[in-house]
Amino acid sequence: SQQGEEDPQALSIQEGENATMNCSYKTSINNLQWYRQNSGRGLVHLILIRSNEREKHSGRLRVTLDTSKKSSSLLITASRAADTASYFCATAPLIAGNMLTFGGGTRLMVKP
Amino acid sequence: GAGVSQSPSNKVTEKGKDVELRCDPISGHTALYWYRQSLGQGLEFLIYFQGNSAPDKSGLPSDRFSAERTGGSVSTLTIQRTQQEDSAVYLCASSLGPGQGFAGYTFGSGTRLTVV
Numbered sequence: 327s328q329q330g331e332e333d334p335q336a337l338s339i340q341e342g343e344n345a346t347m348n349c350s351y352k353t354s355i356n357n358l359q360w361y362r363q364n365s366g367r368g369l370v371h372l373i374l375i376r377s378n379e380r381e382k383h384s385g386r387l388r389v390t391l392d393t394s395k396k397s398s399s400l401l402i403t404a405s406r407a408a409d410t411a412s413y414f415c416a417t418a419p420l421i422a423g424n425m426l427t428f429g430g431g432t433r434l435m436v437k438p
Numbered sequence: 439g440a441g442v443s444q445s446p447s448n449k450v451t452e453k454g455k456d457v458e459l460r461c462d463p464i465s466g467h468t469a470l471y472w473y474r475q476s477l478g479q480g481l482e483f484l485i486y487f488q489g490n491s492a493p494d495k496s497g498l499p500s501d502r503f504s505a506e507r508t509g510g511s512v513s514t515l516t517i518q519r520t521q522q523e524d525s526a527v528y529l530c531a532s533s534l535g536p537g538q539g540f541a542g543y544t545f546g547s548g549t550r551l552t553v554v
Contacts, residue, residue: 359542368442368529369481371542414480425471425494426543430480 332415332432340437345402347432349415350395356418358391359426360400363412372400372413407438440464444530444546451520451553459515459549463532470513471533471543472505474526481529487513488535520553527551 333348349358357376361369375382375391375398382389388401402409412433416426443462451457463470472484483497487507507513517524527550531543
């Protein structure tokens, strides 16, 4: 079963606009991560936010985490056509080491 | 190596045949994971190796699936008597272990398995 569920499943925007993707999860976590996948192959790690953090930035990416609501959001500002990809959230549980559980992903299309 | 290497990148096999998929993790990464991804879906956890500990096999879908990791490095995922529903992209990832400064997974490019 999936721990993380992304919303929306698909998102289409124009270049220059901001893209926001949301992730909800069910059980307590150690950290939450976001990954990008191009062309259905290997995923690339984008950012990790720990359970005691509320917000984190990396370049054009901004991630928030609300542990009381068991939710996270990924904001991509000033989107580019090259940001077109699928984005997955993944949660690391409190126990069971670093094994991640991935959500179903959000497919983002940025139109030039 | 510089990244996680998987081979083959594509594999077409006949139903009923056995296949072996290989993963070469980043040197020094003690943790290794196998996931699979069906078309347009999320990642399904298969198995997790951490150092010399017994692997977590809780995600293996049937006893036709097995994996080993030799010498704490290269891993092989074996699927016996393949079925059409085994068709998917099989992704391997490695990472530092707990307490080593874990900062996320590094994924390989995957093996696309097609069972005909």
